[in-house]
Amino acid sequence: MNRKILIVDDEPNIVMTLEYTFKKNNFDVYIARDGGEAIEIVKSVKPDVVLLDIMMPNVDGYQTLEFIKSNNELRNIKVVFLTAKNKASDIDKGLKLGADKYLLKPFSIKKIVTEINELLN
């Protein structure tokens, strides 16, 4: 069975590259443009991993993460932040909130795939 990944980002060009890559790597890819959409999809699809941007309109990445990790049924879902926020304080905050990994933009596609595979195995 294919693993399920949810990509949450408001930048269509970035989403496009990630979608192409993970589909090629045999993931079922779901896409959300902000936190609100993401939560809906997480609840209905229960993906294995969520690739989450932080700076988004309406519901941001932090709120989305908090929602997932505070929900008993959802808290096993792996959440990986993928963001341009590279300050040590931001990274610290993200990991403290319960993110499983914190990856930085701009990213290498190869590395993202490796990291996600590592996390799921």
Add this chain to the structure above:
Amino acid sequence: MNNYTLFLIIIIYLFGLFFIAFIAERNIKSKWVNNSYVYALSLGVYCSAWTYYGSVGIAATSGIYFLPIYLGPLIAIPLWIVVMRKIIRISKQHKISSIADFISLRYGNSRFLGALVTIVCVLGIVPYISLQLKAVSETFIIMTGREHNTSLGILSDSTFYIAVILAIFSAFYGTQTTDATIKRKGIVATVALESVIKLVFFLIVGVYVTFFLFDGTEDIYNQISVTDGFEKLVTIDSLESGFNWSFTIALSFFAIFLLPRQFQVTVLENTRTKHLKKAVWLFPLYLLLFNVFVIFIAWAGKLQLDESFNPEYYTLFLPLQNDNTLLALLVFLGGFSAVISMVVVSTLALSTMVSNNLIIPYGYLDTFIKGQSAENATYIKTIRRVSIFILIIAAYLFYYYFSIQLSLYSIGLIAFVVISQLAPSFFIGLYWNRGSSKAAIIGILIGFMITVYTLILPFTIEGLTGSREFTENGMFSLEILKPHALFGIDFLTPPAHAFFWSIMLNLLTYLIISLTSKGHYRERNYAEMFVDSSNFSSLQDNALVWKGKAYVADIKNVLIKFLGEERTERALNLFFEKYKLSKSAHMADARLVNFSEKLLTGSIGSASAKILISSVVKEEEISLVEVLKILEESKEAKAVNRVLTEKSNELTELTGQLQEANNELIQKDKQKDEFLDTVAHELKTPLTGIRAATELILEDEEMPSEIKSQFLQNILHDSDRLSRLINNILDFEKLSTGRDKLDFVEQNILDTILKAVNSTKHIASKKGITIDIEKEKNYRLKYDEDRIVQVLTNLISNAIKFCGPTKGRVHIAYGVKDNFIEVYVRDNGKGIAEEDFDYIFDKFYQSENQNIIKPLGSGLGLAISKQIIEKHNGIIWAEKGNKIGATFGFKLPFK
């Protein structure tokens, strides 16, 4: 005029004064009581009955010889600006309550000197007061036409009752508080009013005599100049009378400073030193006005009245003889006013001296030390009140038994000569620090004894025995001891002669003893404080050098006995706060000793204050050299301290400024950090897209070509976005740091709008959006056209971006309103969300409601537009409450 009627009028008049004093005391803060005019007029207490009646008498018998009494003050007053200011400052600083206190403090709280000055003043002034009572009595007789009959006894003499009423008035309003330095506004107000009354009434009678009884001044002159002995009346005929003139001028020069009543009103009742400025011209003017008609009244009297009329009362006789009783009554009341103010102020001043410098230091200190504060206060007040009564009654008795024969003028001059004995120690002491208390005491004693011998004794003997034997032949019938011609100087009038010898020997004694003897350290200490007053006033309580052992509790106990518990606590708290001392301090220092002496001075006089404080402290003797050294050091320390304080203040200020600058920098830094963070984030976003797409194209050789071209398309798109972003950031930076200079050129606003529309037309038509302009007439104004095109392009692009998907329409309108050109850009999209209004012009703010497709802005467009419009002194805004679409508007100043 019926004597009961007159007495009734007097009583009513007196009660009027009581009432005015009452009102003034009730309104001590009112500007009617506290102004420089009241102060200047109160100085008019100088013009007593002597001036009011006596001047005319002298003018009639000795010609212009009445003038020197006014020339002295006229010469003295310009000096006031310097001298009087200094005296007032010292008196306020040391809480001095009389001239006796002033002199005694200058010579180191000398108890004996204070008492001596008091005695001199009492002996000089009591006859002077009796002279005033005499004037009341005599004018009363003239008014009522009754013969004076001493055989009826004191109780049937109306003057006695008037004296008693004056004593009550003076005692009531003069001793409201135990602290004699507290101003007596009630008395000062009545004195000022009486000054006006006596001057006005005197001027009225002057005008009456000159212009109604005669045909003006020329008429009087023409008539008098043909009478015998006229020459004598208008000239100074010899060197001798020149001397007499000069001595009398000197005498009155001293009197204006030294007379207790003048010291009282000028120094003690002065509320602000700046009032002196008004007094310096107003008071001489007052004196001049008072003398305008003197000579004419005197001549008129000589012309109209025969020798049987006392020339001193021509002002009364002239209207009476011409059947003008009402005018005579006014004159009488004017003279009465002169008497009241002189008697009240003099007895007040004397009673303070008698209590603070004679009775208390010599008899009552022990009683006070045992007593409680309330009874002590009552005691002090009682002593003053009794003193007032005794002084007035003594003056009355002096008048009753003694002064019937003497003229107003002669007793007045005797008083002046006696008082002038204080001049050397007073004036020289102010400017010479070597003057010593021994010298002052002996000088005054010698001067006074000479005055007694040359002036008082002959008058007294003549007055009592009627014999001129002593006067003619001198003591032991020695030629050189003739009282009016000591050592053969026989060309001066008795007062001038007495003044000459007494003041000369007084002065010599004072100078010689001061130079030859070494003063006590304490008197030298005060001498320095008086002579160098401006310098030492800054040292305040540090100016007194004192060494010894004293306990705060002991001093406090003494203070409580006079000031009461509450006032003592308050005063000490202020003191401790001022010098930043601990309130639980056990030992007292020099400052507290000095401060406590000052506190007590107002109530019991400086000598008593010193004695009382010394009684509870153990003072060590210090050498004079040490005192001078310490004073010098504290002056230097003060100067150094001042420089340090200034520097410290400067530093504090600088630190404050630095702190502020630093805070500003930190704030700016924070803003910059945030800005950079946001910029970095915004730059990374397209970069991320470019990097990921490029990596995929490069690595994935199996990628279908349509996807590949999509990715390439994206890369192109992101690159464009990146460069646009960089341009906007630079642009925004340039505008917000002010490095951008706007190029103001006169333009037509419609042309500018068309330029912006042209550059956006193709995007609009691509999306099927129409742009229309509501054309108005041509408005020309100055602005930077490129920048305004930038704003318009931005607004139009935004409008296009947010237009509805079908039938999109952008509408542009412009017009003039209130000196502004207004331009509107409207779209028919979904409008601006309520929560966006506040932030829509912030940099990098992008509405959360545009999430259907991520718009392609940099997030800086509106922020840049705002900067541009504000640099044109205009305003940009988004309209609220639109039903359809969004409307942005801006306005630029027009004319």
